Amino acid sequence: MTESTGSSLPRRLLGRGGPEVSALGYGAMGLSGVYGEADDAESLRVLHQLLDLGVNLIDTADVYGDGHNERLISGLLRERRDEVVLATKFGASADRGLGTPDNVRKSVDASLSRLGTDHVDLYYLHRLDPATPIEETVGAMAELVREGKVGHLGLSEISARTLRRAHAVHPIAAVQQEYSLFHREPEQELLPALRELGVALVAYSPLGRGVLTGSIRDLSDVENLAVRQQRYPRFAEESLRHNIELTAPLRERAEALGRTPAQLALGWLLAQGDDVVPIPGSRRISNVEANISAATTPLDESLVAEISRLFPVNAAAGEQYHPDGMARLDR
Incomplete structure (x- = not known):
């Protein structure tokens, strides 16, 4: 880990030859009304303040708000493009054929148009296309690198086996996967493969979609609960009550230390290795x-071990997604 220039926020590398990014990035999906109403003017203010605070990795996708998220971020890029390590994604819908070379090119051109820029620093395949060999998809993405439209390649929700096949075609800088105290599955097979190949893990939903922040003490505290329940089984009433109770010791430990549960949850993730970059997305x-202080004030080893014991693998109740969403994950 190296210190960033002009900021106390440490930096990490995305892959062996990838870009240098802030140890905490920012997941912008919530700025498009996914979890609740968002005001574009306020969202832009937040994005500008992120850069002022030293956060330079901004993560979006063509599917967020059906293009709204990318158009929103274009307002930031018009003024401060050189300060942003820009990541976007394509191929998230259930339609087959989204990984074809033709769609790869159409998707990046559409994203570049919405973003108002001539290049993306990190371009992810959002979900594996079962109808297209990963070699064909990554081969087409690699052409975008050679053309200068894309700086580095990434994959999202991918298995170790598929990662190896993709990496043999073109170096993969980062894999974006859900990783948190609630979801430690990447530790089993993916993380070892990433480290063997020199690929970073970008951790989305690092705060369990808000539950690990400690601000949710009851079902009534969840913004847009019905929407979350439609998408995420962990928010079903029985599962959510279990998961809230699971966070109680974390809240108590945080209070005793004068910190927030989110700071401990993020600090734990950051302690898993310099190749792990969480992208929380608070509005x-x-x-x-407060989250940034998790990167500037590392947890000691004994506290990391204690938190690990509080959240053993599979401790959280509920699947990652409902069956249709689970079917689109490469496992």
């Missing part, structure tokens, strides 16, 4: 500022 700048 409140006060939460962003």
Whole structure:
């Protein structure tokens, strides 16, 4: 880990030859009304403040808000493109054929148009296309690198086996996967493969979609609960009550230390290795500022071990997604 220039926020490398990014990135999906109403003017203010605080990795996707998220971020890029390590994704829908070379090219051109830029620093395949060999998809993505439209390649929700096949075609800088105290599955097979190949893990939903922040004490505390329940089984009433109770010791430990549960949850993730980059996505700048302190104030080893014991693998109740979403994960 190296210190960033002009900021106390440490930096990490995305892959052996990848870009240098802030140890905490920012997942922008929530700025497009996914979890609740978002105001574009306020969202842009948050994005500008992120850069002021030293966060330079901004993560979006063509599917977020059906293109709204990329168009929103274009407002930031018009003024501060050189300060942003920009990541976007394609191929998230259930339609077959999204991984074809033709769609790869159409998708990146559409994203570049919405973003108002001539290149993306990190371009992810959002979900594996079962109808297209990964070698064909990554081969087409590699052409975009040679043309200068894309800086580095990434994959999302991918298995170790598929990663190896992809990496043999073109170096993969990062794999984006859900990883948190609630979801430790990547530790079993994916992380060892990533480390063997020199690929970073970008951890989305690092705060368990808000439950690990400690601010949710009851079902009534969840914004847009019905929407979350439609998408995420962990928010079903019985599972959510279990998961809230699971966070109680974390809240108590955080209070005793004068820190927030989110800071401990993020600090634990950051301690898993310099190749792990969480991308929390709070819409409140006060939460962003608090989260950043997790990267500037590392946890000691004994506390990391204690937190690991509090959240053993598979401790959280509920699947990652409902059956249709699970079917689209490469496992």
